[in-house]
Amino acid sequence: MNKISRRGFLKSTAGTAAFAIALSTSPHILAADTDNSGNVTPCLRFTADGEIFVCVPIPDMGQGMITTAAHIIAEELDLDLETTHIEMMSFQGHADATGRAAEGPMPQGAGGSLSTMMVWGPLQATAAYARELFIHAAAIQWQTSERNLTIKGGAVYNKKTRESLQYRDLVSHTRQAEYAVLRGNASPKPAKDRTRIGRDQRNVHAQAIATGSPLFGIDSDAPDMLQAVIRRCPHLNGSLVSYNRETLLAMPGVRHVVEVARRPDDLTRPWLVPNGLAIIADTFWQAKKAANAAEIEWDGSRAAAESSSVLKARMVDHLENGTPADSTRGGDIDAAVKNAAQVVEATYYHPHWAHACMEPHNCAADVKEDSAEIWTSHQSITESINAVAAATDLPIHKIKSNVMRCGTGFGRKYAPDFIMEACLLSKEVGSPVKVTWTREDEMEQDHLNPSGMYKMRAAIDNDGRLTGWHVRTAADGWIRNAAKEPPMGLVDNFLGEWGYIENNVRRGPWRGPQHNTAGWVIQGFLNEVAHAAGRDPLDFLLELFSMKDVQKLDTWPYPLLEYSRFKKLLKTVAKDSKYGRRMKKGWGQGIAIYHTFSGTCAHVVEVEMLGEKDYRVHKVTSAIDCGLAVNPLGIRAQVESGIHDGLCAAKYGNFLFESGVPITNNFDTYRKMRIGEAPPEINVRIMDFGDEEPRGTGEVSLPPVIPALTNAIFSASGKRIRTLPIAENL
Known part of the structure; x- marks a missing residue:
C-alpha cells in the first residue's frame, strides 16, 4: 500500500490560537526557523522513529508534479515511493532587496509548463548530494573505501562484506562537519544506470484522492477557527454603498461583519482584492446563510455600459x-x-x-501581531508568502505558508486575492479565520x-x-x-x-x-x-x-x-x-x-x-x-x-x-x-x-x-x- 503523507485536520494547541497541520513541516522562509535535525538536504527528511519523507518543491494542481518530483529524487536515492511518505519541501528562497520573498536555486511555483524543466537539474543535484553524504558517512563507519559502496532500497550497501546501513541510521552522521561532501562532487546517475526515469510511476496521491482523504486546502479545519463567506462586488468595477449590518449581526452564529476594502483603492487599476462584505460565523453554513440575507447596495456605474x-x-x-x-x-x-x-x-x-476550478478558492489564516500562518491551495509557495506579507505588512521571515494540493489551478490559483482576504479578516478580528469561496464566487470573480x-x-x-x-x-x-x-x-x-x-x-x-x-x-x-x-x-x-x-x-x-x-x-x-x-x-x-x-x-x-x-x-x-x-x-x-x-x-x-x-x-x-x-x-x-x-x-x-x-x-x-x-x- 502506498504510504502517503496525510494532512490531518488542524489542531488547536493548548493556551494559544495557533494550529498545526500534519501534511509536513510548514514551508516557510528562513532555514533558521526550521528543525533541520532530521533533514539530509532539502529533499529528504527523517522522523525520530526513522520514517522517510521525500520533500518535493512544486505544488500539485493535478499536473502530477508531486509525483514527478518524487520520481526524480527516488531515482538518485533508490527509494520505493510505495513505502515512502511525500511532503512539500520547506521554502528554499530568500528575501530580495525590496523585502519580498524570492525563489532560490530550487523553483517552487507551478506555471508555464516549466515545472519539470526547472526542477530537473536542481532536484537531481540535491538528491545526488544526499546520496553522496550517505555513502561518505557509511564509508567512515565501516572504515572502507567509498568505491566499495553503493545504494540499494533506501540503504548503503557494502559490495565486499554484503552489509548494509539504512539511511535512517546514518542521518546524524551526515550532519557532522567532518562528513561534509562538496556539492560540486555529487553527480547525478548516468542515463544508462537509471531504473525509474522513463518508466511509469503512478500518482502517489491516487489512493488518497480516490478515498477522500483530506489533501486539499479546502479540507483545512480547526475547532476554534471562524468561517467567513464574502459577498464581493458583482460589478466589473464597483464599490459597496450600504448594507443591513445590524440584521446580519443578529443572525445565528454570526460573530463579525467586516467590510473588505478594495486593494488597490484606485479604481482605474485592476483589483488585487475586490470590495466586499465578509460575514464571519462559527460555521460555514451560518456564514453562507447570513451572506445570502445581506441586503447590499452596490455602485456599478463605472462599468455599467460594458457587456x-x-x-x-x-x-x-x-x-x-x-x-x-x-x-x-x-x-x-x-x-x-x-x-x-x-x-x-x-x-x-x-x-x-472561465477557469471553473474543481476546488473553489480557499485559505485559512492565523494572523497575530508578530507572525502569520496560512493553509491554502496555491500554485506557488513563494507568491503565497508575498500575498500574506501584502495583507499583513509583516516581514516575510515571520510568515509560514502551508501550501496544499490544489483541486486544479489552471493559472487562477497563482493570484493573491483569496489569501489576502483571509489574512485581512484574521488580522481584523484577532482570531483564525477560514475564507471559502462558493462556486458563484469562483466564477463571478474569475480572472x-x-x-x-x-x-x-x-x-x-x-x-x-x-x-x-x-x-x-x-x-x-x-x-x-x-x-x-x-x-x-x-x-x-x-x-x-x-x-x-x-x-x-x-x-x-x-x-x-x-x-x-x-x-x-x-x-x-x-x-x-x-x-x-x-x-x-x-x-x-x-x-x-x-x-x-x-x-x-x-x-x-x-x-x-x-x-x-x-x-x-x-x-x-x-x-x-x-x-x-x-x-x-x-x-x-x-x-x-x-x-x-x-x-x-x-x-x-x-x-x-x-x-x-x-x-x-x-x-x-x-x-x-x-x-x-x-x-x-x-x-x-x-x-x-x-x-x-x-x-x-x-x-x-x-x-x-x-x-x-x-x-x-x-x-x-x-x-x-x-x-x-x-x-x-x-x-x-x-x-x-x-x-x-x-x-x-x-x-x-x-x-x-x-x-x-x-x-x-x-x-x-x-x-x-x-x-x-x-x-x-x-
Missing part, C-alpha cells in the same frame, strides 16, 4: 478602423498580396473562458481568459505555396501570440498587428495562456488556406515547416523551434491515426500541430456529425514532443487532460457579461463537457528525440486540439468554424 456584445462590437470596429498598438513585420506583405494567385481572408472570434477577434489574410502562389501571412488582432487583453508566431518568420512576407480594447474585465492566465486560442486561429486558418489552394492539409503543413530548419520565437519563453521535429510529429500522428483514409459520410478527420511554451503536440481528431448542429468525437490520436519523458504515465495523463479541456472550451466555453455584471456564475449557465461527450479513445505517443532533459507538458496538448477538432468538423460537414463556442455557431 460581452458591446466588447465584441468594439473589436469589430477596431479591426476595421483602429490603430494597432504594435506590430511585427518582414518582407513586403502588400507586394505578396498584390502578386498572389489567390488571397484567402477570414475573421475568427472567441469569447471569454478570465481574454476574448479576441482576428482578421486573417494569406497569399498563395500558382503552385499553392504560402507566400504572405497577415494577422490583425483586437482583444480585451494583450494578446500577441497569434500575430507573432509561425507562419510569421517562416514565410518571407508577413505582418502581425495587435490591438487592445480598453475595458474593466479582470483577466489572467488560463491553461496555455494566449497559445490556447492562437493555436486555433493559426492552425484553423492554415487549414482553410490549404483547402483554398487545393492542397492536402498535411502536405501543406509539411511543406510550410520545410521552409526553415530552425526558428527562434519572439514569444515567452523564447524557444528555438526545430522544424524537423515538427515534421516527425506530423508524420507520426498521421500514420498512427491512418490520416487521410476514406471516411463514412458525415465523418471527418482534422489534423493540427502547435508549439506551446517549450513543448510541441500534434493531434488528429475524428468526428461524426450528429445531424446539422451537433457532433461526436470518437477518437483523438496524439504525438507529443516533451523532451526526456521523466514519467510517461504522467505525461499521457496530461495530454489526455489537455485534450478534454480543449474540447470542452471549444464546444461550450462562453462567459457572458451584461451591464457590467457577469451573468455566467455556475454550471447551469457555464456548461462543461459531460463524461458521455468525452472521446472514448485517446492514443498518445511520446516522441523520443534523444533529449537528456525534459521540456514542457502540462499545457502543450490543449492548443492544437481545438483546430484539429474544427478542421475535422469541416471535413465531416463542410462547415467552417470561425466563431466559438461551437455549440452556438455550428
